Amino acid sequence: FFSLQPMGKPGKQKPQKQHGNKMPEGSDPLHRVMKQNIMFNKSKGQHILKNPAVVKAMVDKAGIKSTDTVLEIGPGTGNLTVQLLAKAKKVVAFEIDPRLVAELQKRVMATPLQPKLEILLGDVLKNELPYFDLCVSNLPYQISSPFIFKLIQHGRFRATLVMVQKEFADRLTARPGDKLYSRLSANVQLHCRVSHVMKVSKSNFRPPPKVESAVVRLEPRVPKPPVQAAEFDGLLRVCFARKNKTLLGEFKQKSVLQLLEKNHRAYLTARGLPAPPADGGASFAELVRRVLTESGFAASRARSMDEDDLLRLLLAFNRANIRFA
Numbered sequence: 001f002f003s004l005q006p007m008g009k010p011g012k013q014k015p016q017k018q019h020g021n022k023m024p025e026g027s028d029p030l031h032r033v034m035k036q037n038i039m040f041n042k043s044k045g046q047h048i049l050k051n052p053a054v055v056k057a058m059v060d061k062a063g064i065k066s067t068d069t070v071l072e073i074g075p076g077t078g079n080l081t082v083q084l085l086a087k088a089k090k091v092v093a094f095e096i097d098p099r100l101v102a103e104l105q106k107r108v109m110a111t112p113l114q115p116k117l118e119i120l121l122g123d124v125l126k127n128e129l130p131y132f133d134l135c136v137s138n139l140p141y142q143i144s145s146p147f148i149f150k151l152i153q154h155g156r157f158r159a160t161l162v163m164v165q166k167e168f169a170d171r172l173t174a175r176p177g178d179k180l181y182s183r184l185s186a187n188v189q190l191h192c193r194v195s196h197v198m199k200v201s202k203s204n205f206r207p208p209p210k211v212e213s214a215v216v217r218l219e220p221r222v223p224k225p226p227v228q229a230a231e232f233d234g235l236l237r238v239c240f241a242r243k244n245k246t247l248l249g250e251f252k253q254k255s256v257l258q259l260l261e262k263n264h265r266a267y268l269t270a271r272g273l274p275a276p277p278a279d280g281g282a283s284f285a286e287l288v289r290r291v292l293t294e295s296g297f298a299a300s301r302a303r304s305m306d307e308d309d310l311l312r313l314l315l316a317f318n319r320a321n322i323r324f325a
């Protein structure tokens, strides 16, 4: 009766355990969850949002319509899930921990919410994202960064409202010149408008995490930027490797030039275009230097370039058939 689909690579995901009375008391972690109401698997980021006012504020600020499919990552015991279910047409929830899937199933069983819930058992990072209009989640903190990258590569959603560590939220919203401005900031801000929604203190979680949290909102830019997420990220990896150095310095590095020349040759060959002379990379290094100089970014530093500067730089490289992914 539940739409529970095991996800992930076959053999990777353990089958869901049954937790009957036969299990010796205290020997099974779920038993402890149920007996003492404690979440303890911190390695899976299991910090449960215990304050209903914060759950309500998240749901209110998400702007859920009755026609929306909402994606939730890590429903845990379902404190946020049941509130999402009350507003949305459907909630698709990815949960890695079969013990918590069992808890959530029990919570909605035989309630009017049950038919609206689809639980996907597995690691969200190892699976394709399903269709959704909104993503609303209290994210497991250790997957925040790869999940946000996955989300922006996916790109097909109206908005995302996620609880993350406060410092991670500050990195998402940091602007050029800010101390926390990074590859993550530039990547996310190229694809989405990012805004800070609210700060949430650690006392609202059980067990309390070591650091404060914050909720941020991401809305994909319309129209979409004219580049692939992986290509832009490839440029950022080079530019932000040492964000305080000039780009001319960054792009002089042997390892960078070797990688880009390899990409360049592969790109030309695939299109039947003539390859540059095999002169130990000298003419390719000159081409890179020319792109940087003619685009006006040779003396720029990534720390002070916004997403539009970086996009212009990428397009200048791409016009010279220099590719990053």
Ligand SMILES: C[S@@+](CC[C@H](N)C(=O)[O-])C[C@H]1O[C@@H](n2cnc3c(N)ncnc32)[C@H](O)[C@@H]1O
Residues within 6 Å of the ligand: 044, 045, 046, 047, 048, 049, 050, 073, 074, 075, 076, 077, 078, 079, 080, 081, 094, 095, 096, 097, 100, 122, 123, 124, 125, 138, 139, 140, 141, 143
């Ligand atoms: C911070 S808790 C949030 C729990 C609940 N949504 C709440 O707000 O109280 C994170 C949840 O994500 C789950 N989780 C951790 N890593 C995951 C992954 N890679 N894929 C799916 N779920 C994951 C954990 O088991 C846990 O239930």
